[in-house]
Amino acid sequence: MKIGFIGLGIMGKPMARNLLKAGYEVVAYDIVKENIDAVVKDGAKPANSSKEVAEQCKVIITMLPNGPHVLEAVTGKDGVLEGAKEGSILIDMSSIAPHVSQQVAKACEEKGVKMIDAPVSGGEPKAIDGTLSIMVGGKKEVFDEVYDILMAMGSSAVLCGDVGAGNTTKLANQIVVALNIAAVSEAFMLSTRAGVDPQKVFEAIRGGLAGSTVMDAKIPMILDGNFKPGFKIDLHIKDLNNAIETGHDVGAPLPLTAIVMEILQNLHAHGCGQDDHSAIAKYYEKLTGTEIRK
Numbered sequence: 351m352k353i354g355f356i357g358l359g360i361m362g363k364p365m366a367r368n369l370l371k372a373g374y375e376v377v378a379y380d381i382v383k384e385n386i387d388a389v390v391k392d393g394a395k396p397a398n399s400s401k402e403v404a405e406q407c408k409v410i411i412t413m414l415p416n417g418p419h420v421l422e423a424v425t426g427k428d429g430v431l432e433g434a435k436e437g438s439i440l441i442d443m444s445s446i447a448p449h450v451s452q453q454v455a456k457a458c459e460e461k462g463v464k465m466i467d468a469p470v471s472g473g474e475p476k477a478i479d480g481t482l483s484i485m486v487g488g489k490k491e492v493f494d495e496v497y498d499i500l501m502a503m504g505s506s507a508v509l510c511g512d513v514g515a516g517n518t519t520k521l522a523n524q525i526v527v528a529l530n531i532a533a534v535s536e537a538f539m540l541s542t543r544a545g546v547d548p549q550k551v552f553e554a555i556r557g558g559l560a561g562s563t564v565m566d567a568k569i570p571m572i573l574d575g576n577f578k579p580g581f582k583i584d585l586h587i588k589d590l591n592n593a594i595e596t597g598h599d600v601g602a603p604l605p606l607t608a609i610v611m612e613i614l615q616n617l618h619a620h621g622c623g624q625d626d627h628s629a630i631a632k633y634y635e636k637l638t639g640t641e642i643r644k
């Protein structure tokens with residue numbers, strides 16, 4: 351079976367490679383040609399536009415930065431909907447605002463194309479391992495039809511509700527991750543300033559109630575001073591923007607999210623937008639003039 355893949359960045363490349371490993375044919379497109387070349391080396395077929403991808407494939411996956419990119423790739427000139435046949439399925443795996451997922455689904459429906467939103471959690475390491483957590487919004491019959499494809503890239507795929515519910519779930523995920531990185535940064539700065547080795551603090555508390563997947567993934571990076579992305583600060587700003595906007599729409603105040611958003615904005619203003627989000631620790635390092643290191 352042929353699957354179209356549009357958006358071959360940090361996440362898209364390894365996800366497309368896992369589809370190839372699972373035996374699917376992959377037709378690949380990205381606005382950056384080197385990104386297409388990188389997966390063509392592993393057996394994907396190149397395409398010249400999103401339209402061309404959709405002409406060749408019944409199932410099309412998008413993995414793009416944000417809503418405007420998805421709208422452009424799907425509804426824009428030379429986009430998916432110019433090439434897709436009736437009955438095709440669009441799986442948008444990008445993290446975007448839920449109301450934009452619904453807008454894309456409506457445009458798809460008008461052309462007889464089925465759509466689900468299926469953003470992921472787990473970052474580049476789990477994209478490489480094929481163990482992403484996938485949160486899905488859409489109709490059950492469409493979810494069932496593409497379940498095996500999703501499971502070639504992830505270790506779980508949960509249908510959370512109608513279109514948009516996948517991205518609402520992802521926003522909840524991104525709040526937990528951002529606040530958790532800020533919490534561990536604040537706590538590890540305290541111990542560092544107090545003269546207790548942060549490596550020992552990590553060893554001592556990671557198995558207790560304070561331990562978390564976030565702590566296990568991000569504290570080793572912080573202790574090594576390795577802020578190579580991973581998940582970029584600028585992408586997390588995008589997600590918290592979508593979360594705050596959605597929170598206002600549905601009447602859910604997000605005071606802690608707003609504080610961490612300002613920390614991210616500060617880091618962006620200091621040229622750290624392309625760093626991994628573990629660089630939230632750098633905000634605390636600037637406040638104190640002390641680095642959290644082994």
Ligand SMILES: NC(=O)c1ccc[n+]([C@@H]2O[C@H](COP(=O)([O-])OP(=O)(O)OC[C@H]3O[C@@H](n4cnc5c(N)ncnc54)[C@H](O)[C@@H]3O)[C@@H](O)[C@H]2O)c1
Pocket residue numbers: 356357358359360361362379380381382385400413414415416419422423443444445446470471472473474580581582585
């Ligand atoms: N990186 C992570 O750890 C991570 C984890 C979970 C979810 N996500 C989400 O997954 C999505 C992708 O993230 P990423 O880290 O791979 O981003 P990225 O910036 O590395 O990749 C995005 C790719 O999309 C391409 N692109 C942009 N507009 C396009 C268009 N109109 N047509 C075709 N290609 C286009 C870019 O050239 C780029 O290669 C984002 O929504 C992000 O929030 C990322």
